[in-house]
Amino acid sequence: MIPWRSTHNHERRGGAALFKRITGSFLLNKGHLYSFIICLTGLGLFVIYSEGSLQHFSSSAWGWVTAMAGAAVILTLFTFQLPPQGNGLSLDSSVYLACIFVFGPSFTLMVLLLSSLVLMFFEWGNTAWWKHLNNFAVYCIMITSASYVFAALGAVYGPLLSSRLEAYISAMAIYFILNTLLIGFYYYVVFHKNLYDTLKGMLTDTILAYSCTLVLSLVLTILLYHNQMVGLGLFLCLSILISYSFKRLFSMYRDIEERSNRDPRTGLFNHSYFELALEEEMRSSQASGTALSLAMIDIDDFKKYNDHFGHLKGDGLIVFLAELLKRETQDTNIMVSRYGGEEFTLLMPGYDATAARNFMESLRKTLNHSRFEGSEIFPQGCLAFSAGIAAYQPDVHFKSELVDHADQALYYAKKQGKNLVHIYGSQSPLEQDIDFSQDVRDIEQQLNLFMYKDLETFKHSKRVFRYAMDISELLNLDPLTKRQFTLGALIHDIGKLEIPWGILNKKDKLAPEEWEMVKWHVTWGREMALTNDKFKELAPYIELHHERYDGKGYPYGFKYEEIPRLCRMLTIIDSFDAMTTERPYQPTKSFQEAIVELRACAGSQFDPELTELFIQYIQKQDPCGSEAAIYIS
Known part of the structure; x- marks a missing residue:
């Protein structure tokens, strides 16, 4: 009516x-x-x-x-x-x-x-x-x-x-x-x-x-x-x-x-619809506080099957897996999509990482015991997939971050021998230490480019990395978060490689247009990190370390809790080192002067709680405020 x-x-x-x-x-x-x-x-x-x-x-x-x-x-x-x-x-x-x-x-x-x-x-x-x-x-x-x-x-x-x-x-x-x-x-x-x-x-x-x-x-x-x-x-x-x-x-x-949202071959949702659904589910999870997990799966050794039997049979295998995914998820609220090629995504509202892993393990075993023509040629002797799982966290602002986490977990599962389900960040401590050391060496090789272009940026990155190592212990971070934070601190200024030599080494105050170019280094650095699967997860530290607590920073103007907590801490570390180190475009401060400046900007530029924590750390390391504290690791 x-x-x-x-x-x-x-x-x-x-x-x-x-x-x-x-x-x-x-x-x-x-x-x-x-x-x-x-x-x-x-x-x-x-x-x-x-x-x-x-x-x-x-x-x-x-x-x-x-x-x-x-x-x-x-x-x-x-x-x-x-x-x-x-x-x-x-x-x-x-x-x-x-x-x-x-x-x-x-x-x-x-x-x-x-x-x-x-x-x-x-x-x-x-x-x-x-x-x-x-x-x-x-x-x-x-x-x-x-x-x-x-x-x-x-x-x-x-x-x-x-x-x-x-x-x-x-x-x-x-x-x-x-x-x-x-x-x-x-x-x-x-x-x-x-x-x-x-x-x-x-x-x-x-x-x-x-x-x-x-x-x-x-x-x-x-x-x-x-x-x-x-x-x-x-x-x-x-x-x-x-x-x-x-x-x-x-x-x-x-x-x-409906047709525009579906993959024509498998009938599953397509990549475009998955992107929209992921963004909506992340907003819903953030608002309600409910769990959300994303799983990415990839058919193991699919290229070998495709090369042996031809693309027509390969397409048949993709459809077979799609039908199995539909059948196994029909009584759940899980949304299955074809991500591309032989990759699929499962968006899992209400599932934490453990529940998602249990479901995916059951799914993997079901596929292992499913008969399909030609499956005997696979190294496993059966159909198999590798899967990576990433659980949504409130400080994940962009859907690309969650996808990257799941993709990295998938990459790790492949690297460990395939036919595995891996949760992002669940490596053993020893594996994490080995990977961490290798990642530090890889990043340092890239930073060596600063040796001829801007030696101060190279040295600054190393000092910020040392600060981050100490702070990660002080904050009692878990191994995965510690790795991300410290590597993010080491690589945070990588985008400055794109800034002309004359601007990086200018002795006078930067002109407005030059300063605008300098501000672009966070975006350029993010793009550089995204080109390497190993360092995609570090992109937020590169892109957000110049955001301000009051929302007046760049590039997005995020404020308060919108900025991930450790990015807020990196902002403090970066600024402190910048203030206490000789720079061509600003005067150098003593440690005590820098501490005064940090407190003056707490609540506006910096997170006040993290600022005080960092100041206590500096004072504890060197109560007299000598500049030797800068080399403590």
Whole structure:
């Protein structure tokens, strides 16, 4: 019955759908009170405006009431959806508005009463009586308010008068404004939604639905007055055809959308849809605090199979695995996608790393025992995949980071002999130490390029690395986090290799355009790190070490907890070393002066808690503040 409905989002529903959304009896005491006030107001207005119509209507008038109520019921039953979001549109409000313009409020309320009773009969057992009552009351408020505005502006009931267009427009406006407000206040009271955002979103999404209903109400007004029942019949035929056409359009739209989101060979979701879903699930996990894991799998030795049997058989193997993934995940909320080639992703809301590993291990064993033609040529003697798992953490801001973590875990599983499931960061301490030493050597080889271009940047990177090693012990970081933090500190200025020699070694203060170029080093450094699978995870330290706690840093202007905690610590270390080391574009400070500067900027440039922790570390290492502390490791 309501002019606008949605099957997509409960925040986008109209009057009747508002109350149908609620399951069970009542949700909250505030909801009870709000519904009670609405019912009292609506029923009171019905009594005032109906003016004893039940006794005074003629048989002819009752015939018209029945006809109009029947039209409203039919249009309610023919609700259709509009692309892209699936917002529903019911044209019954065009009937009520036309009744106001032609017959007046008392007649319209009788139409509303009869249509409400009929719909309650049709939906008996499916919808609670109080929901119908609330829906009826909402309509009473909208109809009586629109009628009052219509009459107050000097319009008369009957034919459409072009000289009183402002009255028609105002009446329709108040009708739908009240509709929006009543819904918005409900979500504000019951669900504690932001009132402004709720109303803004509803108005944005309903403008098309409201516009259609407004135009059709004026069309029906003309047809009713000049053509009476024939006009009503023509209007119903037109409205039903519009509803049917939009249903077909929406079905076609959904079909096209579905095809665009699916991989044509396997029927799984494609890479593009996976990216959108991952971003949405990360937002949801961050807001609710629920677990989220991402698994990436790759068919082991697929190239060998492809080369031996040909691409057609290889495609068959990909489809076989896709069908197995569909079957094994059909009773879960796991979303499976084809990431590309023989790689697949499993987005796992509600799964922590351990639960994800258990599921993937079961999946791996199922594949190992699955028969497929030619599987005997595999080194394992059976079908197998390697899998990498990454659990979402609140300080992971970009979906690419989570994908990189899962990809690195997958790479590690491959490196360990394949047919394995590996959780990102779960290597043994000895393995981590060996890998760490090798990674330090690899990064230092790249930093050696600074030896001829900017020796100070090379030395600065080494000092910041030593500070980070000490701080990681002070913070009692786990081995994986320690590795990322210290390597991130070592490589954080790698992007300066892209800055011209003349600017890096300039003795005078940098010009504004030169300073803008220097600021680009965080972005260039990130891109350089992303080209090496081993160092993708270090990208946040490179890119975010010039963000400020107050949000005035670069490149994104993140603030507070939006900046990962260890990136905030790296900012402090980097700044301290920059202040206490000779630089061509700023004066050198003593350690004590630098400590004073850190405290002065705590809360603005630096995280105050981490700043104090770093100062305590410096003072403990060298209470006198001598510059020898710079070489402590």
